Amino acid sequence: MLSPEHRAIVKATVPLLEAGGEALTTHFYRMLLTDHPELRPYFNQASQQSGEQQRALANGVLMYARHIDRLQHLGDLVTTIVNRHVSLQVRAEHYPVVGACLLRAMREVLGEDIATDAVIEAWHAAYFQLADILVGAEKTAYDSVADSPGGWRGARSFTVMAKIRESNEITSFWFEPTDGDAVVAHEPGQHVGLRAFVDGVEVRRSYSLSSVADGKRYRISVKRRPNGVVSKYLHDCMHPGDTVELFPPAGDFVLDDSGKPLVLISGGVGITSTLPMLQAALAADRPIHFIHAARHSDAHAFRDWIDDLAEHHPRLKRYYCYEVHDGETPMPDATGFLDAALLATWMPSTQDVDVYVLGPRPFMRAIRSHLRELGVPDAQVRYGFFGSPSSLD
Numbered sequence: 001m002l003s004p005e006h007r008a009i010v011k012a013t014v015p016l017l018e019a020g021g022e023a024l025t026t027h028f029y030r031m032l033l034t035d036h037p038e039l040r041p042y043f044n045q046a047s048q049q050s051g052e053q054q055r056a057l058a059n060g061v062l063m064y065a066r067h068i069d070r071l072q073h074l075g076d077l078v079t080t081i082v083n084r085h086v087s088l089q090v091r092a093e094h095y096p097v098v099g100a101c102l103l104r105a106m107r108e109v110l111g112e113d114i115a116t117d118a119v120i121e122a123w124h125a126a127y128f129q130l131a132d133i134l135v136g137a138e139k140t141a142y143d144s145v146a147d148s149p150g151g152w153r154g155a156r157s158f159t160v161m162a163k164i165r166e167s168n169e170i171t172s173f174w175f176e177p178t179d180g181d182a183v184v185a186h187e188p189g190q191h192v193g194l195r196a197f198v199d200g201v202e203v204r205r206s207y208s209l210s211s212v213a214d215g216k217r218y219r220i221s222v223k224r225r226p227n228g229v230v231s232k233y234l235h236d237c238m239h240p241g242d243t244v245e246l247f248p249p250a251g252d253f254v255l256d257d258s259g260k261p262l263v264l265i266s267g268g269v270g271i272t273s274t275l276p277m278l279q280a281a282l283a284a285d286r287p288i289h290f291i292h293a294a295r296h297s298d299a300h301a302f303r304d305w306i307d308d309l310a311e312h313h314p315r316l317k318r319y320y321c322y323e324v325h326d327g328e329t330p331m332p333d334a335t336g337f338l339d340a341a342l343l344a345t346w347m348p349s350t351q352d353v354d355v356y357v358l359g360p361r362p363f364m365r366a367i368r369s370h371l372r373e374l375g376v377p378d379a380q381v382r383y384g385f386f387g388s389p390s391s392l393d
């Protein structure tokens with residue numbers, strides 16, 4: 001139980017975390033992945049190497065310490081962590097292992113003069129308070145999907161039915177369950193966890209589902225990354241007839257059925273989550289403005305499919321912006337980065353709309369600033385996996 005004294009001590013560590021949070025989490029990950037190799041599949045090597053994971057955890061620990069006496073303000077952060085954990089199947093028994101490493105890292109990085117017994121005790125109580133919240137929310141999510149029609153718990157074997165090249169860097173994979181039974185209907189915007197063995201080593205990743213639910217199969221569309229162990233494996237080694245294990249769909253970045261005109265703004269591979277949203281909105285007769293930014297025409301996936309839909313559904317308008325363009329067909333509607341003037345022209349309204357923005361973080365930050373400039377209310381815009389505008393900060 002977290003006492004007022006514990007809270008005060010945790011808050012007092014905020015300046016230390018602001019200054020040295022990343023050193024702490026870097027040391028933590030090094031220890032965790034060395035001492036507990038069984039947990040390596042849960043972590044993305046490329047994100048470890050770029051420092052992205054260490055920064056994200058340092059930010060999470062800092063946010064938690066700052067909000068320790070008003071946890072209700074953590075909202076988005078807790079939901080984001082739960083969704084990420086559920087898609088990779090983090091389990092209750094992982095928490096004590098991770099907690100022990102985090103406390104040891106605090107002691108070793110901050111030194112015993114600062115990380116005194118009282119500080120460690122306060123952080124122990126704080127960590128397990130958060131762990132209880134996460135374990136509870138994750139259990140609810142696991143139970144809910146397992147009890148749904150076509151749902152399941154943990155890993156389920158799927159067969160690759162088709163592999164389709166969508167651009168020079170994105171390839172789609174259609175999966176059907178090897179047992180031939182139904183699959184749970186995902187909501188547009190959700191993702192699945194995938195477990196595979198690359199050179200005999202277990203890896204786990206989550207991928208947005210890129211087609212609307214049909215009760216029988218799932219599609220993911222994956223960008224090949226030069227340093228991506230799993231994306232390279234899927235592109236180069238995974239073929240129709242092969243099997244892979246999937247964890248059930250998860251995520252609460254989903255399409256809200258408000259009935260308002262829908263504006264989908266995607267950059268690069270962020271297009272994947274917008275495709276089931278587009279399909280669902282078309283089926284519901286909503287006007288849709290589909291705005292997509294790609295680096296160039298070769299990197300532009302699903303163009304023919306969207307163009308074809310737009311031809312048959314007048315309420316779907318589509319606009320493409322290429323960062324660079326050589327003048328060859330297919331032509332974009334604009335070149336350079338998407339800016340406020342283009343958005344003002346391509347959006348049906350700046351007020352009575354629901355906007356979803358998906359893509360690389362710098363792209364989403366730029367779009368946030370353009371939408372604010374145009375006066376689009378923050379409450380009507382949702383961003384990537386993270387949700388609220390402030391979570392991009």
Ligand SMILES: NC(=O)C1=CN([C@@H]2O[C@H](COP(=O)(O)OP(=O)(O)OC[C@H]3O[C@@H](n4cnc5c(N)ncnc54)[C@H](O)[C@@H]3O)[C@@H](O)[C@H]2O)C=CC1
Binds near residue numbers: 268357359361363383
């Ligand atoms: N938010 C989400 O739901 C999803 C996010 N992603 C993220 O997307 C990222 C990768 O996307 P890629 O296809 O590699 O993107 P990319 O590098 O191909 O860029 C996509 C588009 O964003 C534009 N862009 C990049 N920086 C910009 C900036 N500062 N201002 C304005 N426009 C900018 C580019 O011009 C391009 O048109 C990954 O980091 C992945 O994690 C991927 C899938 C879903």
